[in-house]
Amino acid sequence: xxxxxxxxxxxxxxxxxxxxxxxxxxxxxxxxxxxxxxxxxxxxxxxxxxxxxxxxxxxxxxxxxxxxxxxxxxxxxxxxxxxxxxxxxxxxxxxxxxxxxxxxxxxxxxxxxxxxxxxxxxxxxxxxxxxxxxxxxxxxxxxxxxxxxxxxxxxxxxxxxxxxxxxxxxxxxxxxxxxxxxxxxxxxxxxxxxxxxxxxxxxxxxxxxxxxxxxxxxxxxxxxxxxxxxxxxxxxxxxxxxxxxxxxxxxxxxxxxxxxxxxxxxxxxxxxxxxxxxxxxxxxxxxxxxxxxxxxxxxxxxxxxxxxxxxxxxxxxxxx
Numbered sequence: 355x356x357x358x359x360x361x362x363x364x365x366x367x368x369x370x371x372x373x374x375x376x377x378x379x380x381x382x383x384x385x386x387x388x389x390x391x392x393x394x395x396x397x398x399x400x401x402x403x404x405x406x407x408x409x410x411x412x413x414x415x416x417x418x419x420x421x422x423x424x425x426x427x428x429x430x431x432x433x434x435x436x437x438x439x440x441x442x443x444x445x446x447x448x449x450x451x452x453x454x455x456x457x458x459x460x461x462x463x464x465x466x467x468x469x470x471x472x473x474x475x476x477x478x479x480x481x482x483x484x485x486x487x488x489x490x491x492x493x494x495x496x497x498x499x500x501x502x503x504x505x506x507x508x509x510x511x512x513x514x515x516x517x518x519x520x521x522x523x524x525x526x527x528x529x530x531x532x533x534x535x536x537x538x539x540x541x542x543x544x545x546x547x548x549x550x551x552x553x554x555x556x557x558x559x560x561x562x563x564x565x566x567x568x569x570x571x572x573x574x575x576x577x578x579x580x581x582x583x584x585x586x587x588x589x590x591x592x593x594x595x596x597x598x599x600x601x602x603x604x605x606x607x608x609x610x611x612x613x614x615x616x617x618x619x620x621x622x623x624x625x626x627x628x629x630x631x632x633x634x635x636x637x638x639x640x641x642x643x644x645x646x647x648x649x650x651x652x653x654x655x656x657x658x659x660x661x662x663x664x665x666x667x668x669x670x671x672x673x674x
Contacts, residue, residue, distance in 0.1 A: 356573055358391075358550055359489030359518035361420050361446050363574070365390035367563065367591045368521075368552055370578030371424045371449070371493070373456075377632070379620040381418040386615075387585040388592045390574070391420050396451045396465075399427030399436030413443050416623065422447035422491065426454060428463035430477045437482045437490075445488055447518075450479060452508065453495040455527040466495050466527040469504045476511045483516035493521040493554075496539055499528045509543045509551075521552040521576055531579070540570040552576050560590040560600065567595065583639025585612060606644065610671045613640035617663060626660050637663065641670060 356363050369376070369384045371393035381392040394412055401409030402425070413423055423445040427433045437448050452475060454465030461467075468475040483490045492512040497504035509520045524539040525531065535555030544551040553572035557563050563575040575595075581587050586604045593599045604612070616636055620629035638651045653666050 363390045365592050366574040368576040370576045378623045383616050384585050388589040393422045396424045396426045399432045402436040402439045420446040422449045424449040426451040426464050430481045433478050434481050434485045441486045449491045453493050455530050480515040489518035491519040492517050496524040500526050513549050519550040523554040544571045560594040563591045
């Protein structure tokens with residue numbers, strides 16, 4: 355267990371916020387598999403302020419606690435208003451996104467673009483910390499380009515302005531998700547701060563998480579893309595970090611059972627029609643690497659009802 359402010363996190367394994375992925379069903383699913391802390395998809399400050407239904411839907415919860423609701427924007431005033439709304443909606447933590455690299459975000463001065471304007475980043479952190487009662491965290495990248503190490507300064511600013519933790523994904527904005535993350539920067543940031551530091555980037559299996567913690571001294575690890583269709587990685591990582599046990603990879607039967615479980619959660623939260631459309635990518639991830647995966651994916655993409663999906667998954671299971 356570790357703490358972010360007064361919030362107790364049951365273990366040191368955290369699920370990354372991923373746009374189009376980290377909805378209620380996904381968060382519920384990974385916590386069932388042992389994840390200690392979940393983050394929402396990033397939520398627009400203006401969407402919250404203007405009461406957009408689609409934005410509010412990103413914050414819906416179902417007992418997924420502790421939950422960090424992540425906000426993005428570029429203007430201190432609207433960011434504060436949005437953060438206050440997230441607090442009213444029951445956020446255990448409010449996370450400020452200062453790392454998203456996508457063009458449509460950075461062109462508005464949001465996400466990773468805030469690393470180019472540290473005075474504005476400082477003001478946003480300061481004003482949100484002052485405005486809300488819950489603890490505030492900041493997620494960042496290494497900087498704008500590969501020569502940039504702005505994360506060291508920004509992490510110091512975050513602590514000085516009252517943030518309770520920082521998450522560092524030490525790839526630059528220009529890297530997006532290519533190349534390798536520089537874990538040495540996580541080590542430097544951890545050495546410079548007294549608040550918890552969560553390390554993110556290039557954790558593909560439980561042993562990677564253990565290696566990151568040993569090499570950097572970070573307080574927790576954040577797992578992103580490796581968990582797509584693979585919630586088992588959270589249980590595997592918790593077991594390794596806490597007890598030194600290595601769990602065998604899931605069987606095909608277990609993967610299909612998890613796919614069923616995730617589908618049922620999505621249908622219960624969103625209704626069948628919406629859930630089937632949104633689950634297609636998840637089901638493709640659950641069946642990735644199986645014999646006939648391309649055919650399975652094509653059949654899933656054509657399915658429109660839960661019984662059709664069940665038939666496809668039953669067929670996969672019978673062929674094991």
